[in-house]
Amino acid sequence: MDALPVLGLDADDTLWENGIGFAAVTSRYCDLVSPWVDEPVAKAALIETERAHVKDHGYGVKGFILSIIETVITLSEGKVTGSQIAPVLDWGRELIEAPIDLLPGVTETISTLAADHRLLLITKGDPIEQHRKVNGSGLADWLWGVEVVAEKNPETYTDVLRRHGVEPTGFVMVGNSLPSDVLPVLAIGGRAVHIPHAITWALETVEDEELEHHEFTVLDSFTELPALLAAWRDQG
């Protein structure tokens, strides 16, 4: 019998809510800096700080909280007090410790997919935070592997697939991010399914022209995935 095909799955905002927690904290941050700047200025300043530091900080709560603290200090021209910053540290702990909120139908769909696929979770971010989420999701037993990478680009996908003995041409990746889950997988000859999420972080957007000449499938919901893959299989 042939080995089951490998299906790559993104995690944050594909299997469970993630951006919604960051958005809630961003809203509290806007309240905190409201004595000094309006919300649009506050949001733009935070995104600029995050963009400047993502290479050093990576993706995850610790870097997000450090970016908030830095931006609050800058926007307040240093006038913010320690008492005002203290809650920001609590927000970080809340994000890290929040229970996993699976998207609708994910558990049933994962169990269906696991019957005829090897499921490889590929997520970027802080390994401690991501493994904690996997363990808290109740999905770990269905997964063939979990890979936490620093960036999702063609090089990291190539490396992950090689280490798992998977040919890119037979690989399908599923996720909510065009620049992280779709484009780099197409670039190495794989296939990709895009399942957009209502919340898209500014650093995960692409220009329309980057999507030209690329073929991938868009689904409304993770629950539609088994039917799509079955249709692909029937087409050979």
Next chain:
Amino acid sequence: MDALPVLGLDADDTLWENGIGFAAVTSRYCDLVSPWVDEPVAKAALIETERAHVKDHGYGVKGFILSIIETVITLSEGKVTGSQIAPVLDWGRELIEAPIDLLPGVTETISTLAADHRLLLITKGDPIEQHRKVNGSGLADWLWGVEVVAEKNPETYTDVLRRHGVEPTGFVMVGNSLPSDVLPVLAIGGRAVHIPHAITWALETVEDEELEHHEFTVLDSFTELPALLAAWRDQG
């Protein structure tokens, strides 16, 4: 020909200086909180904060900086200002961007060891930070593999060795930390070489009784390692 034996190497404070940078930042932190508390109180408070958060924060600069900010706010009873906290964020960037300061003789010793070993770097901490250090060390070409783990315990060593097809009984680990590099490797049936470093972080110490009934070799310098391993080989 048999495959070359696998030699595990710790990185921070075994191949290059690390604790010295954290110690310098700790000293600046003590200056920052000197209006409120004396140095011994300041140091003890920071270690307590780090200990409380290491499970969530892991090891690395981002968690260290967050712990400093939290401790400064606590010790100042919230009176510290944003202007006073701003430099702490710069200290973090300095730590992340600091050039790698290899310990004496490391490059020559690594090149010697690589001739008859597969060198597997096993380090804990933040993957982005640790890979940046490996790349900046000039040692990457000598290494067979680099593993960044969340914690160095018997389970993670077992997992790393299994993934690399290495039998624990034939494995030797070298490092400066008794709880991270020596004891967990002995626990899974491997051998260990302890090369103490002048700076030992409070969270990396063990009680004397934990060392009873354990056998491992202590060297003064990494440069003594090839001769030790050659002597072991000659003994069969």
